[in-house]
Amino acid sequence: MAYIRSARKEDASRLSEIYAPYVVETAITFEYEIPSLAEFEKRIETTKETYPYLVIEENSVVQGYAYASPLKERAAYDWSCELSIYLDKGAKHKGYGRALYEELENKLKSMGILNLYACIGYPIVEDEYLDMNSAKFHAHLGFQKVGHFHSCGYKFNRWYDMIWMEKIIGDHKNKTEC
Template identity: 55%
Template structure:
């Protein structure tokens, strides 16, 4: 996979506690270990069945042709990942992306998700994308399968709710809503800049590593 992130290593004693880097195809099984519990135990993902490693690799391979796919490591162990994907296939939507993020259970609340998203946004801006969208499961009555923490997380990062679909997702014998959240990350001029491919984004001299 391409190098997406620039070197932003802080001057500090010892090694970095956590590092953001581009995902690799051979990370697929580890990422599935993070994603799987969201599928099996929550309504955060509307998938019913955890995909296999081969299918997950195919998804990753398709995404990185145009979009960043990042992981965050702590002591060389992956504890979360985030990526962008097409908002819509039609050409006129070409400056918009959908974003997704998953943090390993037990590692929430330490700022890893926010740092991942900020780095993702920085890269997308460099590529000349203008709009970020997040599609989130939502409920008026939180339960053991779904809270609205994701909505609050995105609001903290500058997203706003722009749409809601009622009872459109069925999982665990219950109906859940879906909301779209939006963040503008660029200027919408009369003639937008051409979106750059991932390899044209500024890479660094240290394998894409970004210390947190």
């Protein structure tokens, strides 16, 4: 049975193992280089200062992770955040992604977050590096496409689009205190 918990600095090595193929073999992330272990540790710790950073384990092995980050670094955006998720190649189609996102959404909602966003690499034409699976996954979870940027990412000697998807998870009432 799968178990979701908060990521720890000690998870950095395993999370890097999960992330590395996305960097080297896909245009799902627009990073060119695999972050160092120290950089991964820093990303976990920095994220956890403000937002949830979750991992999903099965048989004591981390199978994937998801986290939230600021949409923008301005106070007026404090009710919105960006989500990211990565699963081990062998852990896809097991419901782990949905489980991670549902837990992340619950935690963010309890923090007062109202809008969730996902920045997704989007192929002009599907190829061996990028398909529509991420956009379909997010749509299946209730996200809607709200923006499309054309030929804004260059990786593997070709151009890729990027889309933004949004999910509203709370009521937008006037705040009396900001």
